Amino acid sequence: MIRIQNLTFAYQNRETVLENLSLEIKPGHIYGLLGPNGAGKSSLLYQICGLIFPKIGSIEVIGEIPSKRTPSFLQSVYLLPEEVDTPNISIKSYLKINKLFYPSFDLDLFNQLLAEFEISETANLSEVSYGQKKKVMIAFAIATQAKILIMDEPTNGLDIPSKRQFRKVMAGILQDDQTIIISTHQVRDLDQLIDYVLILDDKKILLHESIDTITEKLVFKQVMNLDLISKPFYVEGGLKGYVVVAANEEQEHSKLDMELFFNAVLSEKNQILPIFNHQ
Ligand SMILES: Nc1ncnc2c1ncn2[C@@H]1O[C@H](COP(=O)(O)OP(=O)(O)OP(=O)(O)O)[C@@H](O)[C@H]1O
Numbered sequence: 001m002i003r004i005q006n007l008t009f010a011y012q013n014r015e016t017v018l019e020n021l022s023l024e025i026k027p028g029h030i031y032g033l034l035g036p037n038g039a040g041k042s043s044l045l046y047q048i049c050g051l052i053f054p055k056i057g058s059i060e061v062i063g064e065i066p067s068k069r070t071p072s073f074l075q076s077v078y079l080l081p082e083e084v085d086t087p088n089i090s091i092k093s094y095l096k097i098n099k100l101f102y103p104s105f106d107l108d109l110f111n112q113l114l115a116e117f118e119i120s121e122t123a124n125l126s127e128v129s130y131g132q133k134k135k136v137m138i139a140f141a142i143a144t145q146a147k148i149l150i151m152d153e154p155t156n157g158l159d160i161p162s163k164r165q166f167r168k169v170m171a172g173i174l175q176d177d178q179t180i181i182i183s184t185h186q187v188r189d190l191d192q193l194i195d196y197v198l199i200l201d202d203k204k205i206l207l208h209e210s211i212d213t214i215t216e217k218l219v220f221k222q223v224m225n226l227d228l229i230s231k232p233f234y235v236e237g238g239l240k241g242y243v244v245v246a247a248n249e250e251q252e253h254s255k256l257d258m259e260l261f262f263n264a265v266l267s268e269k270n271q272i273l274p275i276f277n278h279q
Pocket residue numbers: 011012014017035036037038039040041042043044
């Protein structure tokens with residue numbers, strides 16, 4: 001559904017941000033895109049949406065070339081940016097103007113999501129807080145039913161109960177022919193939400209793996225004594241002993257700790273990437 005081949009990208013007269021990057025993304029999954037500040041996550045997502053264009057290489061999204069920005073492509077892709085900027089009009093007026101661009105827009109779903117987020121359908125966008133605006137825009141993004149739904153830091157600006165609402169909402173919306181990509185630093189917000197992890201670093205996709213494969217190959221443990229772990233790849237000390245990422249030699253079932261995994265991949269690349277056949 002998204003096929004990127006040998007993509008190189010740089011902003012005008014700037015250093016290369018992405019270099020010879022190739023990636024295939026399948027429908028029916030929620031992908032988490034992780035990477036350090038400035039790694040190029042937003043730049044990659046904007047190219048998938050056709051907002052900026054590759055210098056070298058190609059991108060195909062649902063059979064179209066994003067830079068051509070055809071109406072059928074624009075109806076099928078929705079980008080929720082990190083910073084939302086809404087006009088000072090009522091939610092009803094916002095809907096009236098903007099839902100026309102998305103022929104599959106589901107008004108009932110939008111109203112259900114607003115109710116879940118505890119926002120009145122009759123509110124005016126000039127009178128709600130930033131977090132509430134963000135929730136309105138999350139509801140709008142989901143209700144477009146776009147085949148490619150991209151969310152850049154969707155939980156930034158949300159308080160803890162709202163993050164819980166977000167996770168609840170996201171857990172039930174994915175359709176078989178839809179692809180959702182969530183880029184975030186708030187890696188804990190992705191726990192049990194995504195089924196594939198993409199890690200972007202050093203101008204390329206360092207890791208592209210399913211949660212199932214990660215938990216098959218690695219075990220995530222909390223221990224008081226490190227002697228109990230035969231092959232630790234990565235360890236963080238905590239108040240309650242240590243949290244460890246180790247080879248899953250005993251075929252144990254453990255819950256993926258996304259933050260620990262991300263830190264482990266970035267700091268122990270040479271040990272962890274070969275397990276997933278990445279270099
Ligand atoms: N409009 C722009 N013009 C020039 N350089 C830019 C522009 N936008 C981003 N950059 C640079 O491109 C690089 C990648 O930025 P990008 O925003 O894609 O990274 P990111 O992974 O999304 O970062 P963050 O996690 O901090 O949001 C950075 O070095 C950034 O300074």
